[in-house]
Amino acid sequence: xxxxxxxxxxxxxxxxxxxxxxxxxxxxxxxxxxxxxxxxxxxxxxxxxxxxxxxxxxxxxxxxxxxxxxxxxxxxxxxxxxxxxxxxxxxxxxxxxxxxxxxxxxxxxxxxxxxxxxxxxxxxxxxxxxxxxxxxxxxxxxxxxxxxxxxxxxxxxxxxxxxxxxxxxxxxxxxxxxxxxxxxxxxxxxxxxxxxxxxxxxxxxxxxxxxxxxxxxxxxxxxxxxxxxxxxxxxxxxxxxxxxxxxxxxxxxxxxxxxxxxxxxxxxxxxxxxxxxxxxxxxxxxxxxxxxxxxxxxxxxxxxxxxxxx
Amino acid sequence: xxxxxxxxxxxxxxxxxxxxxxxxxxxxxxxxxxxxxxxxxxxxxxxxxxxxxxxxxxxxxxxxxxxxxxxxxxxxxxxxxxxxxxxxxxxxxxxxxxxxxxxxxxxxxxxxxxxxxxxxxxxxxxxxxxxxxxxxxxxxxxxxxxxxxxxxxxxxxxxxxxxxxxxxxxxxxxxxxxxxxxxxxxxxxxxxxxxxxxxxxxxxxxxxxxxxxxxxxxxxxxxxxxxxxxxxxxxxxxxxxxxxxxxxxxxxxxxxxxxxxxxxxxxxxxxxxxxxxxxxxxxxxxxxxxxxxxxxxxxxxxxxxxxxxxxxxxxxxxxxxxxxxxxxxxxxxxxxxxxxxxxxxxxxxxxxxxxxxxxxxxxxxxxxxxxxxxxxxxxxxxxxxxxxxxxxxxxxxxxxxxxxxxxxxxxxxxxxxxxxxxxxxxxxxxxxxxxxxxxxxxxxxxxxxxxxxxxxxxxxxxxxxxxxxxxxxxxxxxxxxxxxxxxxxxxxxxxxxxxxxxxxxxxxxxxxxxxxxxxxxx
Numbered sequence: 001x002x003x004x005x006x007x008x009x010x011x012x013x014x015x016x017x018x019x020x021x022x023x024x025x026x027x028x029x030x031x032x033x034x035x036x037x038x039x040x041x042x043x044x045x046x047x048x049x050x051x052x053x054x055x056x057x058x059x060x061x062x063x064x065x066x067x068x069x070x071x072x073x074x075x076x077x078x079x080x081x082x083x084x085x086x087x088x089x090x091x092x093x094x095x096x097x098x099x100x101x102x103x104x105x106x107x108x109x110x111x112x113x114x115x116x117x118x119x120x121x122x123x124x125x126x127x128x129x130x131x132x133x134x135x136x137x138x139x140x141x142x143x144x145x146x147x148x149x150x151x152x153x154x155x156x157x158x159x160x161x162x163x164x165x166x167x168x169x170x171x172x173x174x175x176x177x178x179x180x181x182x183x184x185x186x187x188x189x190x191x192x193x194x195x196x197x198x199x200x201x202x203x204x205x206x207x208x209x210x211x212x213x214x215x216x217x218x219x220x221x222x223x224x225x226x227x228x229x230x231x232x233x234x235x236x237x238x239x240x241x242x243x244x245x246x247x248x249x250x251x252x253x254x255x256x257x258x259x260x261x262x263x264x265x266x267x268x269x270x271x272x273x274x275x276x277x278x279x280x281x282x283x284x285x286x287x288x289x290x291x292x293x294x295x296x297x298x299x300x301x302x303x304x305x306x307x308x309x310x
Numbered sequence: 311x312x313x314x315x316x317x318x319x320x321x322x323x324x325x326x327x328x329x330x331x332x333x334x335x336x337x338x339x340x341x342x343x344x345x346x347x348x349x350x351x352x353x354x355x356x357x358x359x360x361x362x363x364x365x366x367x368x369x370x371x372x373x374x375x376x377x378x379x380x381x382x383x384x385x386x387x388x389x390x391x392x393x394x395x396x397x398x399x400x401x402x403x404x405x406x407x408x409x410x411x412x413x414x415x416x417x418x419x420x421x422x423x424x425x426x427x428x429x430x431x432x433x434x435x436x437x438x439x440x441x442x443x444x445x446x447x448x449x450x451x452x453x454x455x456x457x458x459x460x461x462x463x464x465x466x467x468x469x470x471x472x473x474x475x476x477x478x479x480x481x482x483x484x485x486x487x488x489x490x491x492x493x494x495x496x497x498x499x500x501x502x503x504x505x506x507x508x509x510x511x512x513x514x515x516x517x518x519x520x521x522x523x524x525x526x527x528x529x530x531x532x533x534x535x536x537x538x539x540x541x542x543x544x545x546x547x548x549x550x551x552x553x554x555x556x557x558x559x560x561x562x563x564x565x566x567x568x569x570x571x572x573x574x575x576x577x578x579x580x581x582x583x584x585x586x587x588x589x590x591x592x593x594x595x596x597x598x599x600x601x602x603x604x605x606x607x608x609x610x611x612x613x614x615x616x617x618x619x620x621x622x623x624x625x626x627x628x629x630x631x632x633x634x635x636x637x638x639x640x641x642x643x644x645x646x647x648x649x650x651x652x653x654x655x656x657x658x659x660x661x662x663x664x665x666x667x668x669x670x671x672x673x674x675x676x677x678x679x680x681x682x683x684x685x686x687x688x689x690x691x692x693x694x695x696x697x698x699x700x701x702x703x704x705x706x707x708x709x710x711x712x713x714x715x716x717x718x719x720x721x722x723x724x725x726x727x728x729x730x731x732x733x734x735x736x737x738x739x740x741x742x743x744x745x746x747x748x749x750x751x752x753x754x755x756x757x758x759x760x761x762x763x764x765x766x767x768x769x770x771x772x773x774x775x776x777x778x779x780x781x782x783x784x785x786x787x788x789x790x791x792x793x794x795x796x797x798x799x800x801x802x803x804x805x806x807x808x809x810x811x812x813x814x815x816x817x818x819x820x821x822x823x824x825x826x827x828x829x830x831x832x
Contacts, residue, residue: 003317029317052659053652054831069659076319080656086649088342095341103334103657110321143653148319180317 002064003029003150003182009059010049012206019045020056021206027184027199029150032177034197034214035186038294042206043186044082047155051080063151075104079144080153084136084160089129093120093139096128097146104147111146118142119168133160141172152176152183158192170196190290204294217289226262228255229278230269239272240265331658331667339641339671348637349675352630352721353683359626360687364694367618369701381582383614383701384451386471387518390784391617391703393534394450394471395580395609397594398443400528407567408493409442409527411560412507413459414484416440418556420536421587430587433554434461437791438533439468439611440558442492444499445526446518450580455499455516456530456611457490461556465490466789467501469516471613474789477503477513489562497521507562527565528574531558531607537791547759549793553585555592557606580609612790617703619799621713621781623691624684627720628750634679634721635728635750638672639741642732652832661827665733669820672729673722680721684714705783712805716780719809723816724749727774730819734826748815749774756796763795767802774815776801779808 005027012020020042027033035043048054050061052068063071063078071077087096097111115124118138123131128139137157144152154173158166173196177183187193193200200217202210210217230236233255237247245259257265262281269276339345371380386392403409418434441458455469457477465477465488482488489504497520501513533556540548565571578594588594588608597604645651658664688710695702705713727749732741752775756766770776779801786794794800801808 048652048831051656053655071659074659075657076321078656082652082656083649086653088338088644088648088650090344091338091341095337099334099337099341100653100657102337103330105327105330106321148321150317150319182317 006062010056011058012056018206025201025208025211027182029180029182031198032173032183032196033199034193035201036190037203039188041203073104075147077149078151079149081140081144082155084140087128092125093128094124114142114145134165150181154185190287202293209293226257227280229253230276235274335667335671345637349679352633353679356626356630356683357687360623360691363625364623364691369699386451387453389706391614392451392471393610393612393614396530396532397607398530398577398579399574399596400526401569402524403527404524404568406495410491410564412487412489412562413482414487415559416482421553435536435554436462438556440531441490443530448577448579453518457492457501459488465503467514475514529560531556531605532609534610539793555608559604561602615792617701619783620688621783623687634676634725635745638725638728639732639738643738646736655832662824665824669726672725676725677718677722681718684717703784709783713781713783720777723812727816727819730823733823753778759797766796770796771802774812776803776808777812779803780805
């Protein structure tokens with residue numbers, strides 16, 4: 001089976017609310033794909049549709065070319081962690097993994113392997129009801145690994161992890177991808193994925209805003225803005241706008257220019273003899289790039305905050 | 311470390327199968343201690359309540375104020391307890407033969423009937439019987455076939471206590487006599503009737519396997535007690551049975567075959583005591599005058615309905631069922647409450663199969679628990695009841711097996727119904743209450759004497775509580791007057807028919823649950 005996830009034109013409503021509005025993207029094997037967007041952007045719904053839990057009104061979601069519901073022994077093909085709290089509290093972690101293993105024709109030996117792999121150790125014989133959220137995430141990871149699947153789908157796996165756990169999770173995801181698996185990881189916080197994901201699918205309001213590598217995204221956003229400090233802001237604005245740039249005043253002597261590279265700005269202002277004392281290409285972080293992309297897509301934003309950002 | 315080669319698992323791929331789902335659901339069930347304890351408690355409650363009820367049930371027989379050993383109850387050829395008491399005027403008949411008689415009168419007395427209970431009145435109870443009988447011997451419970459006129463059910467042919475065939479309706483009088491004929495040919499006995507002694511109509515045949523070469527043949531009269539049922543306070547009822555006696559007049563007695571002839575033997579078969587009426591007014595017996603025989607008798611030739619039944623030990627079934635319902639509903643609603651249902655559906659995306667596996671595991675677990683509980687309860691409950699002097703109406707091993715296995719099936723099917731309701735409601739409280747309302751409450755209402763009898767019977771026909779019929783070991787008989795109501799342990803539907811009603815509701819609920827599960831987002 002090809003270790004891919006292909007999502008094509010998914011549409012879905014919850015009553016009058018549009019949950020998915022033509023969601024389309026592909027997850028390829030060999031690297032971690034970050035699935036980011038604000039809360040309510042449709043990440044979890046998309047994952048549930050991929051996993052056959054929710055039905056989409058339109059479009060298709062295929063794993064290795066097949067819909068999830070047609071997979072036999074699905075946990076051998078896809079490992080998923082949707083909600084780490086979905087446990088019977090009075091059942092031990094090991095027994096939770098055991099019934100899952102039995103459903104896929106796997107035995108207790110495999111259960112003990114994934115318990116060790118997820119770092120649960122002797123805690124696995126305790127009742128899951130007493131687990132911290134971090135422990136539950138590890139148990140969820142163990143469950144996702146049970147069938148040794150080529151495709152892994154994790155919904156907000158960083159939630160509830162302590163810093164040590166976050167480091168562990170990042171290394172773990174990198175290792176899984178390094179083994180040639182397709183790994184799709186959702187998060188509403190870009191910084192969680194900053195050093196982990198090689199590819200990003202940024203979503204908002206039920207559709208994909210950007211489907212790009214991390215490097216491309218950073219370059220695209222960083223290249224677009226230059227900060228200019230000048231003693232003649234009015235003249236500078238006239239010259240730069242004439243050249244096709246978009247200029248915004250940031251302070252008395254500070255302008256933000258987009259649409260022109262820093263070298264072009266220096267050349268233009270020099271040729272027109274407009275005085276300036278600082279030109280700085282803006283170096284965006286992934287977080288800022290993400291904010292930029294999702295600003296219009298964020299479901300809940302304050303009008304004043306939006307103005308202040310300009 | 312990074313490579314874009316697709317990942318290949320080192321795990322050995324096995325075949326997909328329903329057995330895996332069963333194993334997974336069984337693992338789920340057994341790994342939650344509360345559910346296992348709940349199921350064991352359900353079984354234990356049945357055993358404990360059953361044995362407790364049996365221990366508290368005592369009976370004894372006495373003559374006057376002296377306690378004596380109870381007389382042995384005769385058992386019919388089919389193994390059932392029987393009443394076999396009648397006045398018998400008989401001769402031995404070797405080999406094949408035939409007896410014919412004309413009945414010109416059937417009268418009788420009923421002692422102290424309602425409303426005033428202060429006098430003895432002339433009257434014939436509906437199932438007073440007078441006619442011809444060919445019987446294995448005068449031993450109570452032995453095989454027989456009989457042609458008879460009855461108090462108000464016309465001519466009948468009956469054999470071996472439980473079998474009854476109707477002939478011409480209507481009463482008998484001098485103006486409208488009935489001719490009866492009973493012939494033996496090997497094991498086959500055939501009954502005929504006629505209004506004039508020339509035009510004969512066949513009423514029925516009876517095959518009496520193992521009938522000896524020489525049988526007793528002759529005239530008989532018997533008259534069962536007069537039963538009245540009075541509504542008591544709180545919806546209960548009071549049953550009263552009064553002594554009756556029937557008297558029939560026979561003539562044209564014609565016995566064909568190898569019989570000695572001469573004097574007829576006279577026996578009050580099965581009669582143990584005599585009433586004041588018999589002592590001072592009219593004893594049972596035969597008066598002969600010129601070929602006319604006037605025979606008076608009392609008793610009945612019919613299945614006996616008086617005694618304890620094996621299902622009386624199963625008093626804990628309702629309580630056990632409530633426990634089972636709670637455990638089984640939790641088995642599915644806990645998954646909804648925790649969101650675990652999504653994990654289950656990830657492991658088994660074919661939802662109908664998943665629910666079927668859950669239902670099968672639930673049904674099997676409850677079946678085994680119910681079977682163990684019912685087996686222990688009936689086996690030991692019977693012993694305790696007997697040692698306390700109670701008479702238990704005997705049933706065949708097959709019937710006892712049906713009761714025990716049936717109770718286990720009642721548990722299993724109810725459990726599946728509760729599971730389906732749990733899947734439909736996805737909330738434990740709603741599902742538990744609904745399950746109890748549809749199966750436990752109707753049974754309680756129907757058997758607790760709070761409803762009119764008709765309403766109680768309809769409840770046990772139309773609701774899933776019909777399934778309780780499976781535990782009825784002794785059937786009611788149309789030709790035996792009895793108070794056949796749910797509170798006395800008689801269900802309006804036959805045992806398997808009742809269970810089928812419950813199964814129908816369960817299938818319906820399961821289909822609804824699967825339909826919803828498939829349609830809804832998880």
